[in-house]
Amino acid sequence: MKTINVGILGLGTVGAGVVKLLLENQSLIISRVGACLNLKKAADIDVRKEKELSLPKGVFVNNAGLVVNDPEIDIIVEMIGGEKLAGDLILKAIENNKPVVTANKALLARHGNALVKASEKQKVDLMFEASVGGAMPIIKTIRESLVGNQIKSVSGILNGTCNYILSKISDNGTSFEDALAEAQASGCAEADPGLDVNGLDTAHKLAIVTALAYGMKINFDDIYIEGITNITPLDIQFAAQFGYRIKLMAISKNLGHAIEARVHPTMIPFENILSNVNGTLNAVTITGDEVGEILLSGLGAGMMPTASAVVGDIVDLARNIMANTRARIPLLAHQPGQIRAIPILPIDKIITHYYFRFAALDRPGVLSTISGILGNYGISLKSVHQKGRKSSGSVPLIMLTHRALEADVISALKEISALEVIQETP
């Protein structure tokens, strides 16, 4: 039987998961590929990993260069994370004619175009299913299953940490801070949760799927990003009263002349299946002109779900090797010459529905003043909710709008914020 040699760079959580999976499910993988996927070398700067992962003798090295330059290694798996070192090693592997698997969404979002260009020049495959949505085969579905469709939109919940925190606030009425602490204690949030809760991680993933879906270059910089740090239990409670659950959504839409691509907390109606995707689960809906809406859901992160996606990519490359082919599918889902420069619409050009919460002094005429200002900007209201009168201090005034232009909303909120009766930033 043919042996295909795999080299892994980085033995953190996911890298260790890939090692575990390749070793434990080896016979299963042989039955699917018809070849043996042999873990030839695994590199990490931490030499304790060799023992921790019970690596077979001779596999561990503490120099990634020994892996990407090993002429016997057929497939390189980059699991280091970060941008500079990981990117350089991927480029070196490509230069050495070795196909690469990575789950590095930050790298792809920020430097993916250069990596794709290098891969295409060398006709070497670069696979990254595990970079978006962990277990869910989002990239394969867009690149392979929906090829007959003009893709209209890709939207979903792409960060398990944020979804866990929002679910906790929703279920238990805890504060953002307490829910985050709980997420950290349970291991589903990093010690430094910045990338997650400020929406950056979600935006990295959105940049990747947006490029694949519409045939454009990866454009992370123009994505609007708003995280979940300002969400209060009160917001979630009011949303529920109106029949909505708040989720951190990644939203992208193909408007033809331009793309909408944004990450922000979003109110999802109870009857929408996404509102029931809770805890660390992720979910994505992809809408094609022919196929309608498809939903994929599953664990979006974690050691083994992510490792499973990485191994799926390794097997795809191994099947290419067995079939004596390469570069069978264009990396960005469209032929290189067909990738267009479609602009992402600035956020103030977006038209959508809005939820406002004002902390207003409970005085006569407040509602009329606020709704008057909104009306002046052409923003009409769908629902209004005002809590009962308090003897002193502010009361929450909640409004849901019909479709309105973000630029108008920004102007109106600025004017309303300046009112003497408004006690906090809306």
Added chain:
Amino acid sequence: MKTINVGILGLGTVGAGVVKLLLENQSLIISRVGACLNLKKAADIDVRKEKELSLPKGVFVNNAGLVVNDPEIDIIVEMIGGEKLAGDLILKAIENNKPVVTANKALLARHGNALVKASEKQKVDLMFEASVGGAMPIIKTIRESLVGNQIKSVSGILNGTCNYILSKISDNGTSFEDALAEAQASGCAEADPGLDVNGLDTAHKLAIVTALAYGMKINFDDIYIEGITNITPLDIQFAAQFGYRIKLMAISKNLGHAIEARVHPTMIPFENILSNVNGTLNAVTITGDEVGEILLSGLGAGMMPTASAVVGDIVDLARNIMANTRARIPLLAHQPGQIRAIPILPIDKIITHYYFRFAALDRPGVLSTISGILGNYGISLKSVHQKGRKSSGSVPLIMLTHRALEADVISALKEISALEVIQETP
């Protein structure tokens, strides 16, 4: 640019959809494949199809043999349906070294092993994503994305007609007959709905995914099948009272030594996302040992969703042709030599929870007699619900059990049915 010639057999609903998609989205497909997918010939016995579908001159033929024997045609798309003719034409195409795409689940369920054998012998690809779950990429997910996983179970809602009917009964309290008539009027049930409502269509699909998931031959004959024709609004109403929705489920589980594979109405708890998959939507959950549970949902049938899946397969084959390769992925997801004969457990060996509805005369001691018989067979009760006393006639007595063996349930029901106080078959 290279041209890849496609020949279609059968211009019914899905065949016409494939023609439409290939013609309308041609430039989109070119941008993804880097080749032109040219509809060279399309065959149907109904000569009016040429005009109806505005086929380009010279494409229509009324003899399928002219398509499968055309030496210039690279890919054959079988959209005839039925077993004998479709099967013979597929075998002829394979013999002529032409890869084939089909959506014919009945053919695959009953004669798939022979077709797979012929394809493997000739090293010709046979693709059938559209045979299961329409728009949802179930087969690609099992064959390609989850290759690193031991698949534990595949379960779901695989028939849109049944799901539409059950949703109607649930939402409007209409009878099965009225809901069926409504489904037929709205075009989402065939004039002859037998294959759908008796569970056969679901079982065809389950036979296919079960084989792929666990590395076994296609075994349709041993699947237990129960349709939805006996479901009453009363059942759905009681299920709702207990917190469940009734769905026609295809269930398969890998027990290691044997497989469970069954199709029957199933009570799904409200908190399970599948209970919210309504109308003509389908959904499937796939559980892998590493990946956990993945959910796919989308339109399971219909002209364009199914055509989209067919075109996905055509493009996969076209990419093989462009990459100068074939038979890259084993047809049944595992290498031919690794396909095992794993038995499907007879239904009376299944252990699960049960829902009973008895029409019992409202006499003292009835509950005690019935629960006594169940107890004698080791069947313990989780919930019991008895409607208020009627002056005459029977009252519904509803019971939910803990896990019990089907064989014991059958024996107990036989004994209970014989009681004088029981008015209908339970």
